[in-house]
Amino acid sequence: MQSKKLLPLLDAIEQETGHRPHPSTAMRWCLKPNKHGNVLESWMIGGRRMTSIEAVRRYNVTVHRDHSTWWVDGYFLRRRRRARRTRLRSAACRRSSCR
Template sequence: MIQDEKLFPLPTAYEKATGIRPHPATCHRHKTCGIKGVRLETIKCGGRRFTSVEAVQRFNAEITAAADGGLPKPRTERQRVTAIERAERELASENL
């Protein structure tokens, strides 16, 4: 959660996360419009917007995944149960 992370003004957090200091307008676009449907997490404090280095890293990971064909779909409960049963059968067949 962004509330539990150390907060910085948007350009500063970007610089700490990537080594590049973007224009403030770029940060504003990332928090309002986003990229490929992914928006940067921010928090408003005292009339200013802040984010964390971790939020910038999550944002970059999500836009990279979206650009590479999308985020993987989470498994359904049935798929999870089936995978557990298969793993248990494999372990039992190997006497582990």
């Protein structure tokens, strides 16, 4: 292992992505290969799962190499689009009085 600054798993993910996933999601990233066959590099130290910011960065790059944005950006973009569609539908319904 190279000399990297190891952080608790969720803290490292949050520092790199700006989003704190559910603990079970982070553990799945570490233990189970995704559809690309990648796992998040991590170590058990003193009963705690640790990783580095560089490992999180590498994991995100390999997982999302086909996408232009990181998963957190895509997640919020989809959420905004869904909210906008809902607003537009309700406005159209009010205009045409489809109650």
